[in-house]
Amino acid sequence: MDGNAAGATRPDVKLVIAKKENTPFVKGRRKFFRYRDLGVSDATGGTMRAQVMEAITGMTEPTGWHVHHCQAQFIYVLKGWVELEFEDGTRTRMETGDAGLIPGEMKHNEIATSDDVEILELSIPGPMGTTPCDPPAARG
Template sequence: MTTRGFVVSHARDARFERGLRAFFEYRDLGIARATEGRVVAHVIRATDGDFLSHPHFHKTTFQMIYVLKGWIEFDYEGQGKVRLEAGSCAHQPPEIRHQELGHSADLELLEIVFPADFETVEVPSVNG
């Protein structure tokens, strides 16, 4: 039996920090450290900040989001506009081009990504 990699993250200890997007704050759930960088999991929430989203993709092997509160809209390559609301889950295939179109002020979502340290690449357009 091993306890290597065991981690617990409590809401009472939550710290949100600015990250990839200036209009979001990110709460690291400790999974990247526990998995030695194989997986990252964080809660993302909307915050004050100028909303500016460009078409992009992520160099990942797995990415999913689950909306906890509020809503978010994306334009996905080959799918068009997709609105996700509380309770919605989306798997974003590796390197799918997408662009966020907007979100509610109370947005909170869970994002899980393999690997933890992934690259984001901006592209000219999503569906064209």
Template sequence: MLDRTGTLFSHVKPADTPYQGGGLRDFFLYRDLGIAKATHGKVIAHLVKANLPPEEGTGWHRHEADFQIVIMLKGWARFMYEDQVTLVEAGDCVHQRPGVRHYLFDYSPDMEYLEIVSPADFKTVDVDPVCEIPKPTPWPA
């Protein structure tokens, strides 16, 4: 039988949770979708969009998480997953296996993605470089 007591119903409208800075990366803006509160910290879902051009990128890191997906809604982003360049475009879904070393190094000015991670309070851990990173695409002036 389905347990309906562990989570809450949630309905978040755009005006309820505006995009804000102060998230994991200062060159992105984040919009909380209320899922962490509704699931009592089991899952977080947020929208992430480009705020500033990619200069340094995210750096090499991994997440201490059980589950993570990125669904690209607009634009595109280029990631290194281990030693593989991966272009993620609007409509693509990426499942980042637990512990995969990665680096988001390039993205379009209109990039926006949905990220869903479990648990909500996942940790990000910097790791040693895996390989060289390609140069980002300059944004139009």
């Protein structure tokens, strides 16, 4: 028996094991982070993406307001901390063990990080574009 419910078909997802020694950190969209692709995008045909972001240095300036073009972005802080602000007025400092789900197209700004921050980031779908945007309108 294959473990699937009777008549169920397995999703078109491949098994992937990302070993640290085979998935090196590389440069990416932020100059103060390096990124490690965990192979999920290839294994899911782009349905989902997973990567680890690690600080090269702490942030020297906020990222600026931006949106990500995806359905959702999930972040889990593995080490250190990151400060974020969102279009709805939420401002938070996420520390080791904290997690957040950011809806796609939601305006947000990364304000600061610790020098040792590490974050696991997932997005659906896998390709996730980033576009700078104007800050949200002032709330009164």
